[in-house]
Amino acid sequence: MVETKSKIQVESLNVWFGALHSLKSINIEVQEKEILGVIGPANSGKSTLLRGLNRLNDLVPIFKFDGKILLDKKDIYKDIDVGHLRQRVGMVFALPVPLPLSIFENIVYGPRRHGIKDKNRLTEIVESTLKQAYLWDEVKDRLQSPAMNLSGGQQQRLCLARTLAVKPEVILYDEPCSGLDPISTAKIEEAMLQFKKKYTQILVTNNTKQAARVSDRTAFFLMGELVELDTTEKIFTSPSDPRTNDYISGRFG
Numbered sequence: 001m002v003e004t005k006s007k008i009q010v011e012s013l014n015v016w017f018g019a020l021h022s023l024k025s026i027n028i029e030v031q032e033k034e035i036l037g038v039i040g041p042a043n044s045g046k047s048t049l050l051r052g053l054n055r056l057n058d059l060v061p062i063f064k065f066d067g068k069i070l071l072d073k074k075d076i077y078k079d080i081d082v083g084h085l086r087q088r089v090g091m092v093f094a095l096p097v098p099l100p101l102s103i104f105e106n107i108v109y110g111p112r113r114h115g116i117k118d119k120n121r122l123t124e125i126v127e128s129t130l131k132q133a134y135l136w137d138e139v140k141d142r143l144q145s146p147a148m149n150l151s152g153g154q155q156q157r158l159c160l161a162r163t164l165a166v167k168p169e170v171i172l173y174d175e176p177c178s179g180l181d182p183i184s185t186a187k188i189e190e191a192m193l194q195f196k197k198k199y200t201q202i203l204v205t206n207n208t209k210q211a212a213r214v215s216d217r218t219a220f221f222l223m224g225e226l227v228e229l230d231t232t233e234k235i236f237t238s239p240s241d242p243r244t245n246d247y248i249s250g251r252f253g
Helices: 046-052 082-088 103-113 119-132 152-164 182-195 208-214 232-237 242-248
Strands: 006-017 020-031 035-039 063-071 089-092 170-174 200-204 217-222 225-231
Touching: 006 046, 006 200, 020 035, 020 046, 020 063, 020 200, 020 225, 035 046, 035 208, 046 170, 046 200, 082 089, 089 152, 103 119, 103 152, 119 152, 119 182, 152 182, 182 200, 182 208, 200 208, 208 232, 217 232, 217 242, 225 232, 225 242, 232 242
Parallel strands: 035 200, 035 217, 089 170, 170 200
Antiparallel strands: 006 020, 006 063, 217 225
8 A cells, every 4th residue: 555645734724805705614635746636617716725725815915714724734824934835836827927038038037036047057957847848849949939939838838847947846737728729738737647756736627527637636626615525536437425426427517
């Protein structure tokens, strides 16, 4: 039996935006180096949970919460500096947002901010992360070209490489393939599966088939509540809650 280690623990988490109770008493434990899929209809709290894990919700003035979020048993609000947290817990958004710089400068932006100045080291980081994001072969001869000239799928993989460049421990994905073609989606998913060797990953997706393809376990959210969390195989073949079955079979959502 493979021994598992907890990476993230969410304990009795409630989140409000003004009067809106967005997350209701959420308890989740995410294991190290697993891919946790998070599914559910719109406005079910999926992205709110994800943004809470690296404190992006803090940027919303009407945000408030109670409960705890622990990273390696340390409270992310009490024990970890927010800048350090966002280095350790990176995020890839639905829409790729490359910086208005070259491909090379996009990737080295984060490492430079963290004090890496050596040109050879930065060059190594660019090659390594682009290879991990399955983009190197497509851009290796035009690293000084504007990142904005890349296709949408290439931009998303560039943003993934940029996230990897600061050596995160956890990667959060907020519907990363929602605007991508099937070929680009397949490359992102292939990268996710390879990343399991090094990273803990949480994937919010509206594509239940994607969750079924890449996730080790899947959580189903509905109206701010965690309805069910189990192995992906069980969620998609014999869920415990009829609402989960109704959602994945397309009866609502």
